[in-house]
Amino acid sequence: MQIYPMRPGFTAGDWFELAVQPGSRFGIAIYHQGDDENLTSVGGVAAQPGGSVKAEMKHGRVVFQSPGSLAPVRFDQDWGWPVITIKPNRDALQSGAYVAIAYEVGANGEPLTDLGRRVIAHKPIFAGPPDSDSMALVIARPRKRSADLAYIVPVNTYHAYNSMGGGCYYGDPIHRTHPQTRVSLLRPGGGLGAQLGEPTDPYDPRSPRQQFTHWDAKFIRWLRAEGIACDFYTDHDLHRGTDLALEDYRCMLSVGHHEYWSKEMRERVSRFIAQGGNLAIFSGNTCFRPIDYGDAAIDGDYAIMNRLGAQWPGHDESDLIGLSYGYGGGKYGVWKRLRGGWIKREREAIGYTVRQDDHWVFAGTGLRNGETFGALDRLVGYEVDGVPHEPNGFVALADTVKLTGWDIGGAGAMGVFQPDRNGHAKQGLVFNGGTTDWPRVLMDTNAESRLVVDQITRNVVRKFIGLPAHCIVREDAIIDAASDLARESADSAAA
Template sequence: MQIYPIQPSFTAGDCFALAAQPGCRFSIAIYQQRNDEALTSVSGIVVSDMKGVTATLIDGKYVFQSSGNNSPVPFDQDWGWPTISMKPHAPALESGAYVVVAYEVSANGEPLSDLGRRCSTQQPVFGWPPDSDNMALVIARPRTPAAPIAYIVPTATYHAYNATGGGCYYRDPIHRTSPALKVSLRRPGGGLGALLGEPADPYDPRSPRQQFTHWDAKFIRWLRAENMACDFYTDLDLHCATDLDLANYKCMLSVGHHEYWSQEMRDHVARFIAGGGNLAVFSGNTCFRPIDFGVQGQGDAKEMNRLSESWPDFNESDLIGLSYGYGGGKFGIWRRLRGGWIQRKRGPTGFKVEQERHWVFAGTGLKNGQTFGAEDRLAGYEVDGVPPISNGFNTLARTPQLVGWDIGGVGALGVFQPESVGNAKQGLVFNCGTTDWARVLSDPDARSHAVVAQITRNVLRNFLGHGADSASWQDASLDEIVAHTDAGDSVLDVQQDTAAADTP
């Protein structure tokens, strides 16, 4: 059965509203993305209100019955399903990424599926199909800021690719839909359980690309393993700026495929950087397409409108340094007569180092002219590049010309400082320029895993103030960098790992 949240995020300790498919008898379990690939069961629920739903307690568990008929609803309308207002039954809920699972049960509460049996006994579950069809992603904001990093979950991008209800922003050859300009946020599929009509990722086919599990879950697991605490928010929180004040944070994280941004999102991030905040972009195709949620301030967003194909003159590069408009993408090709997607794989493409002494590469052992990430296909499936007229982006590494890719530019990785107006506190932007960073970061068997992890660690440590000042590291030797490293740091923070890097 299907479910969706009325709003994609809620404040930890408060209730959130969940919409449930009409005509179903079901129970609910709450899971969280923690350190493991599998989701972790965290709690039962406390119900505060119901509309179009009845509930019975059987052996201490709720059995819900939703009313109404499950009639088809278009992708651009509020589906208006029956709702339950609830909160996780936990005394101190941390900010994080949570997954609600709805599983159908018999009249006496017995689960009718293997997924339900696992949920009822609090066993781990996985956030990919087919189980994800029963799931909804909800983000718990902190009641008060508690971490130095604000992690923004790209729910707008999830909905942009979600064809549930018969449409999305893209042509879907499998479900035979045409590109639309408006999608509803009140339907299943905002991060989990989406209907998608695009090729699977040949380098991680278990989870669809435009889903939370494919990118964000991987990065969150790495952050938790590194003990890097984050407060979690969504695009809508960044847009409204009522529950999120970026001034409370040292660093904002943008991960995976953070493609769709509103002007308000851009404005809030620009002010954050101008005030001394740092933006870490471990995403590709970032901020490339403009949207509007149709809300101002503390709004009740129900839909999302695509405003144009891209920002004028790819001017998102003025904020983040790079643009997909100067990079490239490598996609599958649909051939109806052959019954599916073909040419999904891409050639081995990585980044060639140009500034080995920069603090971003500290402890990696990389040398100028050396390429890392090629055998892992680190560059792709979408890559961002530098504007042809210099905007001040400090390119630390770049891809070869992306011949045969969409656009066919050159991808880049580096550090950027947006133009300031006499503000000495101006922050920095690190941009890795590729969607697949999180995939390699989470794969210990990837050849470039150690290098990618070390670069990520360097960026976040520096942006949180735990490393030497970036200006003083620009031309420092590795020995000088080691001398500036805090006592008690792990060996990986300072050691050279030449074996981890690809040869030229």
């Protein structure tokens, strides 16, 4: 049972439209991404009457019946499925990442699948395959600004890798589709339930790459656990600049794999930084490829997305964010159909080596110059960004060895950047972590470098939104200021 949103975002408390698989009898429930790995139940939905989809109450739940029958639809077309207009059946809804779950039901509204039975019992649900095939990601933006932090969910990237309907921007060897330059945004797979040609991530096999659960859900869990307030938006909100007034925020977040940007997105972020806003990037391959929404974009309603080129001219996104994938590298795996598909998926144990241990980004970590962190956890890759060959003012706080044998074959880096070195003194800063796998290590309790990654993340986010710095106070606390002092005393005595 597949579904997709007509628009990836809606205003919290408002109705939104969901396209539903033809010829189906089903129920819909809404779940929320909080501080747990599993989604938590928000409850059922209220439905607006009218339209081609029949809705009636069965034992206190809305049961829908969609007309028509399934027929093949191309990857670059509006799938044109029947539409329902719904909203979560509750009085208040905060900005956040929500998931609509569709489950098939019988004539009396009884669930016919295990997923449906878990949903009506309000049990937690993990948004991974195969359950995620019946899900649609919907981002609730705030009715008015409620935080200093704006999180941009990368729906463009989700659709770029989604070969549902027979194509996407990449060759999909599993489903034997070829690279295309135009994809529909009105089809399943915009964050959940995609058809993907990706290899299983050997370091997180539960959730596929290019999906919300693999990257963004992890970082959202971290924000919730830290108690850091955040407003949520999509790429489309950033592109339009109508529902999102970026200048009202102190910091914008890019996480995981925020690869595909429009010219308008770049321009708005550039103005934001010039006016004093901060950009925190815990993503890799960030802003690497240009897109637009074509002539069909009318009044902000986008149906298609065009890839305009392999990359921005001269990798000039580094003028905005300091780094570029064009100077870094990637390690994906090798496809061998006769040998069972994707092989050699593992990466070398490469981490970041510290170069400026006295920088505020490393406060409370206990790291010293020359120390490497994240290698055993493969923090670097599967895609990592590097410093331009011509110096641009990026301050590399840590870097990697040369990525020999990787795509591009450069070297990765993380650090801070001010796009206009001669600009106004009040212009903002960019922190760029430079790797797709930052959120994975951040929330992996078995990762050796988790506490270091956790503390760096805390240092950046808290500074960028104006909160005082503090160290972890949990039982698994990372080195705090007192421990740093003790270490320095021991080092002095040994000398």
